[in-house]
Amino acid sequence: MHIAPRTTDLRPMPALCSSSGLSLAEGLGPLGPRAVVVRACKDEEVVSQDARAEYCFIVVSGCLRTVRLMEDGRRHVGEFLLSGDVFGWEALDRHDFAAEAVTPVVLHRYRRADLDRHTERDGEFARQMRALTCQRLRAVREQMLLLGRMTASERIAHFLLEMAGRLESDGGAWIELPMARADIADYLGLTVETVCRQLTHLRHDGTIAVQGMKVTIRDRRSLEAVDRAGVLH
Amino acid sequence: MHIAPRTTDLRPMPALCSSSGLSLAEGLGPLGPRAVVVRACKDEEVVSQDARAEYCFIVVSGCLRTVRLMEDGRRHVGEFLLSGDVFGWEALDRHDFAAEAVTPVVLHRYRRADLDRHTERDGEFARQMRALTCQRLRAVREQMLLLGRMTASERIAHFLLEMAGRLESDGGAWIELPMARADIADYLGLTVETVCRQLTHLRHDGTIAVQGMKVTIRDRRSLEAVDRAGVLH
DNA sequence: CGGACAGTTGAGGCCTATCAATGGTGGTGG
């Protein structure tokens, strides 16, 4: 595993509030596994595809992407990881994808062996980790429906709503997308050009406003009308 | 949850060998949760989408599909479940997809609450269930790459190799696909017509032979050459 | 100021979806 070179201080696991509503920290007392703070700069690889899965991470700040590459260069982004998200826990022997920093990131790193031991001792912690994995599975399955059956405009609408829900809006309605168009394209199974065109289309409709990486949703109804096509009932 | 009406006998959990190399039965002694045998006929729904997740199932024989529907009728098949596969374990509060019988199936049904209790008592069992969930996650992620970035011919090649690996070949090289073309199409994010055309193309190439639902791979190299595009290295 | 790179927009083509028709097969009822 390729770890960012500036691994720094060692400290007990901090209290951390997960954006997904679950906290890895809950249930871990001062006797729990210790975290190593890891930093990575933009586009740096934190975990290599096929690397032995020795560590597990929590995102403290910043954004990462999980990436799979094909021989001929085609790329797929599995998911974006934001503050509070956990990754590396669901690996078996090896990571089956790479994790790269989309922005500069701060992570807490845990030895999986330590967490495994802790899991066996703390039933509540085990339950939470299991729930985390199940949530991940649910999210990935929803993405499968998107990739298999949705049109480009539906994918974009879905993506914008997802990000609006996960990212902090700074008081106003503006959200700052941390990732580039290419990342969005590889996440949605589209090309950069198609992503641009769809955004332009929504902009001309007045549904959204775009300024570089900043986006604001002006007409949430319209977006949801497109996105709702993907939900039963 | 809509359970097949012919729920029958009650019996202690049987020894069962999973096709994925893991057995839910392992680690469960005679004191483990009890299984109810459930049967469902072709196309019968075993679990409804959004139903409360009360039960967990192991496939004893037959084949099922997990299905998600969109308002306008578009359908997505998440995965095919074969003998030894477990489903319902990874649900949180509710199942986020339906499970339908592709062929007549026999299942063993467990109360999730019972399994949860057993999980807390038996660390080895818990580890196995966790590994099962992780394997499922890995499989679903691979499918994401397929849906997001592979061409129709690559998807078909990948599918045939996957099924050849999972299904019993009857001594000869012939495998009997349990599912219809429409199921394959919804699984691969294609249309029925495209699936047919790709199979025809492979047949004309001499790569495979097709007789209805029976398929045999005549030139494995060719298939792998197409499929390998999806794997790194 | 210039080069690199991300984003945007345009033109054209290809792959796959859509629509339509035919062939094959299994089940059912006369």
Add this chain to the structure above:
DNA sequence: CCACCACCATTGATAGGCCTCAACTGTCCG
């Protein structure tokens, strides 16, 4: 036992959505 029907599989013709290629713009940074 066979005719009929429903359904699935297959094949063809056409259209459309998204990709590919290309040019241009804007921005950041050396």
